[in-house]
Amino acid sequence: MTMKIGRTGRHIIVIILLILAFVPGIQAQEETLFNGTGFYLSTGQTWTFYQDYAFALKNVDRNGEKAWVQLKLNNAVVKSGILSNNEVFYYNTTTNGSNETVIFSLEVSGIYSGEDTDIVTFSPVYQYYQPGLADPTPIPTQLPDNSNDTSGTPAHSNAGGKIPGFHAITIAIIICIYSILLHRT
Numbered sequence: 001m002t003m004k005i006g007r008t009g010r011h012i013i014v015i016i017l018l019i020l021a022f023v024p025g026i027q028a029q030e031e032t033l034f035n036g037t038g039f040y041l042s043t044g045q046t047w048t049f050y051q052d053y054a055f056a057l058k059n060v061d062r063n064g065e066k067a068w069v070q071l072k073l074n075n076a077v078v079k080s081g082i083l084s085n086n087e088v089f090y091y092n093t094t095t096n097g098s099n100e101t102v103i104f105s106l107e108v109s110g111i112y113s114g115e116d117t118d119i120v121t122f123s124p125v126y127q128y129y130q131p132g133l134a135d136p137t138p139i140p141t142q143l144p145d146n147s148n149d150t151s152g153t154p155a156h157s158n159a160g161g162k163i164p165g166f167h168a169i170t171i172a173i174i175i176c177i178y179s180i181l182l183h184r185t
Contacts, residue, residue: 031129033136038109038123049127050136055106057120064113067120071104073133083108093130103130 033050041047041057048054054075058068071079071091079091091104110121129136 032126033129034125034127036124036126038121038125040119040121043118049104051127051130051133053104053127055104057118060111060113060118060120062113064111064118067108067111067118069120085109085111095131101128101130102126103128 039047041055043057043060046054046056052074054072056070056072058070060067066082066084068082069080069089070077071089079089081089083089085108087108089104089106089108090102092100092102094100105124105126106122107124108120109123110119112119112121
């Protein structure tokens with residue numbers, strides 16, 4: 001038993017596929033910018049993320065049990081917290097007035113206190129694409145500067161980002177499928 005789809009049915013299928021390819025909510029939920037890896041910060045150091053976010057270790061308490069951290073977007077603090085070992089730092093945004101979406105999830109995997117500096121490790125770390133912000137581009141991370149000069153020097157760049165041409169590839173695949181379906185009639 002074979003089922004034939006008429007020309008109108010094919011047009012409807014292609015339209016539905018194109019709509020699904022460009023729904024921002026679907027893309028945002030699936031696009032992970034920082035995927036479960038980890039990093040460490042010394043007191044005063046900032047780790048830069050995609051979409052103009054920066055995460056800073058401000059201080060560690062004298063006992064080496066708690067760490068004060070700040071998350072900034074475009075140099076404005078959006079969330080601050082005091083975290084213990086194994087505690088998770090979440091940052092959520094609300095879209096459409098009711099849908100809450102996780103943008104960051106960072107777990108404190110270790111707090112180490114020393115004479116000269118303190119170090120906090122974060123793992124796993126996740127950052128998810130936030131619609132409405134700049135496209136993900138790498139930003140250099142600033143190392144702590146012991147001379148109290150706040151200019152800092154770039155230490156590295158967490159390279160990566162969205163897959164270039166992903167939407168163009170998706171559209172090309174849809175067009176190929178559509179043309180194959182048209183040739184079969």
